[in-house]
Amino acid sequence: MSFVGVNIGALTVKVVTLRGDARSARVVAHQGRPLEVLSGLIAEPEFADAGYFGVSGHLGHIPEVAAIQRALRETDGGFDAVVSLGGESFLVYILADGKIAHVLSHNKCAAGSGEFFVQQIGRMGLDVEEAIRRSFNGHVVPLASRCSVHCKSDITHKLNRKEASPDDILRTLHDSMANKVIALLEKAQRELRRVLLIGGVTRNAAMLAAFREKLPATGFVTLPESPWFEAWGCALLTRDEPRHPSPKISRQPGLGSLPPLHRYAGRVQVIAAPQRQAPADGPLVLGVDAGSTTTKAILLDPETQGVVASHYRHTRGDPVAATRECLRALVAQVGNRPVGLTGTTGSARELLGAYFGTAHVYNEISAQAAGATHFDADVDTIFEIGGQDSKFILLRNGVPVDYAMNNACSAGTGSFLEESAQGDLGLTVSDIADVALAATSPVHVKATCAAFINSDIRLAQQQGHSRDDIVAGLVYAIAGNYLTRVKGPRALGKKVFLQGGVALNRAVGHAFAHSVDRPVVIPPSPELLGALGVGLLALERAGALGASTDLLSLAAPEMKLVGQFTCRACKLFCSVDRFEVAGRRFPFGGRCSLYENVWKRKSRAAAAPDLVEQRADLVFGDTRRFLSPPPRREPAKRSRRQRVEQALEDARSCSWRSPSDAPTAMRPPARPASVFRGR
Numbered sequence: 001m002s003f004v005g006v007n008i009g010a011l012t013v014k015v016v017t018l019r020g021d022a023r024s025a026r027v028v029a030h031q032g033r034p035l036e037v038l039s040g041l042i043a044e045p046e047f048a049d050a051g052y053f054g055v056s057g058h059l060g061h062i063p064e065v066a067a068i069q070r071a072l073r074e075t076d077g078g079f080d081a082v083v084s085l086g087g088e089s090f091l092v093y094i095l096a097d098g099k100i101a102h103v104l105s106h107n108k109c110a111a112g113s114g115e116f117f118v119q120q121i122g123r124m125g126l127d128v129e130e131a132i133r134r135s136f137n138g139h140v141v142p143l144a145s146r147c148s149v150h151c152k153s154d155i156t157h158k159l160n161r162k163e164a165s166p167d168d169i170l171r172t173l174h175d176s177m178a179n180k181v182i183a184l185l186e187k188a189q190r191e192l193r194r195v196l197l198i199g200g201v202t203r204n205a206a207m208l209a210a211f212r213e214k215l216p217a218t219g220f221v222t223l224p225e226s227p228w229f230e231a232w233g234c235a236l237l238t239r240d241e242p243r244h245p246s247p248k249i250s251r252q253p254g255l256g257s258l259p260p261l262h263r264y265a266g267r268v269q270v271i272a273a274p275q276r277q278a279p280a281d282g283p284l285v286l287g288v289d290a291g292s293t294t295t296k297a298i299l300l301d302p303e304t305q306g307v308v309a310s311h312y313r314h315t316r317g318d319p320v321a322a323t324r325e326c327l328r329a330l331v332a333q334v335g336n337r338p339v340g341l342t343g344t345t346g347s348a349r350e351l352l353g354a355y356f357g358t359a360h361v362y363n364e365i366s367a368q369a370a371g372a373t374h375f376d377a378d379v380d381t382i383f384e385i386g387g388q389d390s391k392f393i394l395l396r397n398g399v400p401v402d403y404a405m406n407n408a409c410s411a412g413t414g415s416f417l418e419e420s421a422q423g424d425l426g427l428t429v430s431d432i433a434d435v436a437l438a439a440t441s442p443v444h445v446k447a448t449c450a451a452f453i454n455s456d457i458r459l460a461q462q463q464g465h466s467r468d469d470i471v472a473g474l475v476y477a478i479a480g481n482y483l484t485r486v487k488g489p490r491a492l493g494k495k496v497f498l499q500g501g502v503a504l505n506r507a508v509g510h511a512f513a514h515s516v517d518r519p520v521v522i523p524p525s526p527e528l529l530g531a532l533g534v535g536l537l538a539l540e541r542a543g544a545l546g547a548s549t550d551l552l553s554l555a556a557p558e559m560k561l562v563g564q565f566t567c568r569a570c571k572l573f574c575s576v577d578r579f580e581v582a583g584r585r586f587p588f589g590g591r592c593s594l595y596e597n598v599w600k601r602k603s604r605a606a607a608a609p610d611l612v613e614q615r616a617d618l619v620f621g622d623t624r625r626f627l628s629p630p631p632r633r634e635p636a637k638r639s640r641r642q643r644v645e646q647a648l649e650d651a652r653s654c655s656w657r658s659p660s661d662a663p664t665a666m667r668p669p670a671r672p673a674s675v676f677r678g679r
């Protein structure tokens with residue numbers, strides 16, 4: 001007869017069998033179906049002689065403290081603390097005389113957890129082994145790591161703006177996970193000389209290296225039993241006191257339900273896509289929307305404004321590479337056509353504007369509004385939901401007059417739905433709509449934050465809700481979170497457009513139609529409206545096409561980082577990158593738009609109009625002659641432009657990466673302490 005210990009974790013089921021002096025262990029990922037995985041496992045012949053079971057974890061009857069305490073008795077002891085590194089949370093058990101005296105945990109947040117790490121590397125297209133290996137090549141970079149939502153956005157923007165490499169991000173994610181544990185250890189307020197690490201994350205060599213680097217005086221120990229330590233404790237307790245001949249699984253209070261999504265089909269209006277236009281002989285207009293999750297490119301006929309070709313692909317942290325691949329995909333559709341005008345939008349719009357050398361760089365609000373009004377001039381409300389960002393735009397007479405963005409939370413965005421459905425439910429994005437629309441009793445997911453929603457999914461699974469009902473609940477949650485956190489108290493207009501990549505999911509339109517209690521319009525190719533809008537804006541603002549370049553020539557050049565310099569034009573001393581594309585060098589970065597304006601000025605065929613001057617003329621006209629003349633100013637020692645030119649000149653011979661690396665003579669002066677006084 002054997003004794004079986006089971007630990008049901010957030011991501012895996014761990015099973016340990018004790019048979020006489022022999023011991024065996026299994027760790028199986030459950031993809032959100034822990035009970036199915038457990039029943040499948042114990043039905044295997046290996047468990048035919050199982051006499052008694054003990055279960056800990058989400059649904060178990062054995063407290064984790066008891067299981068860990070029992071397993072500790074089998075070790076050689078001498079530990080000051082045990083750190084449990086699980087997929088969903090990290091816990092520290094402080095020991096006194098070999099017994100657990102105190103448990104330390106964080107407030108409930110997914111940031112810095114093993115699961116969050118797995119989600120992020122999935123977005124970079126890496127598996128766990130490769131991510132761990134590559135993290136040893138990276139450097140720690142500043143990252144907003146206190147909240148998983150901020151962290152995810154920060155990673156995306158740093159990769160898109162080339163402020164960090166994927167290896168740097170991987171190293172930083174490990175660093176922030178290690179920091180989270182070390183913050184817990186510091187809460188113990190006592191010297192911890194020997195710490196036992198347990199849980200699935202102990203198989204991550206980069207994490208262990210980070211612990212040892214950060215606390216070199218502490219001995220971090222892993223045992224062969226570490227990955228399934230708690231299940232081992234359950235098996236030992238079961239052998240000590242056999243009670244349950246089958247796994248004892250407890251039940252928890254139920255979650256509510258919502259109406260089926262298919263009930264709102266009549267309130268969703270889908271505008272049929274116009275016929276794709278044959279390419280004209282002359283030059284075309286290129287619009288590129290490089291977002292945090294996906295990059296979209298579109299080719300327009302400048303005469304008819306009809307779409308000639310389009311492509312949509314994942315950005316995978318490299319917007320330039322994604323754009324070049326989009327351009328090659330456009331060539332595959334319509335041949336190597338000439339392009340006479342290019343516009344860019346999206347979170348990497350500035351970088352791509354510099355890559356193409358175009359001044360037609362417009363923010364997403366303007367681009368999305370232009371795309372929507374192209375199909376219906378009466379639209380007055382836009383819900384735009386992308387992979388990482390969501391926007392709410394109010395229009396009056398086709399002009400954006402108010403907007404809001406998800407600056408603090410990704411709960412109402414596509415990546416939340418995608419990651420939850422993929423990570424916890426094993427569904428691909430393309431399956432979500434059909435599954436959600438088939439649901440008969442969608443689960444009312446309570447959490448309004450992406451950091452907590454995974455726990456709700458797991459609770460629903462453990463309570464026996466079907467996968468379809470949980471997915472439909474997540475779709476409702478996206479609409480609810482968007483309306484609460486992005487739209488907020490702003491009023492809705494009469495005609496609501498739902499656009500962005502998430503609008504491709506038909507079920508999301510149904511959830512919005514339920515929540516706003518009015519029709520919701522899905523425009524043609526809703527994921528491409530930013531790219532379409534920026535192409536139209538470029539055409540409107542430029543008035544005419546410029547010199548043309550063919551698509552393959554646009555896609556050919558590599559974008560290389562050829563140096564960095566410190567801007568000395570003001571006292572912030574920003575580090576600015578110098579890139580090279582097709583023999584054209586340009587500065588990129590800094591906290592203000594100084595360098596952006598340098599390359600935009602170069603790419604303009606004609607000087608930009610002085611809008612301030614024009615406004616003054618319109619408002620004051622000739623009356624300005626009655627105003628007092630401006631006070632005479634002493635001439636500046638050096639103009640701002642001279643300071644910038646000098647900074648650029650200095651940078652030509654520099655290869656240092658930060659002010660502190662510079663030769664002493666070139667270092668910026670130390671910031672006076674009085675700058676911060678009084679703040």
Ligand code: SF4
Pocket residue numbers: 567568569570571572573574589590591592593594595
């Ligand atoms: S880039 Fe802008 S903010 Fe930064 S130092 Fe130069 S002028 Fe100042």
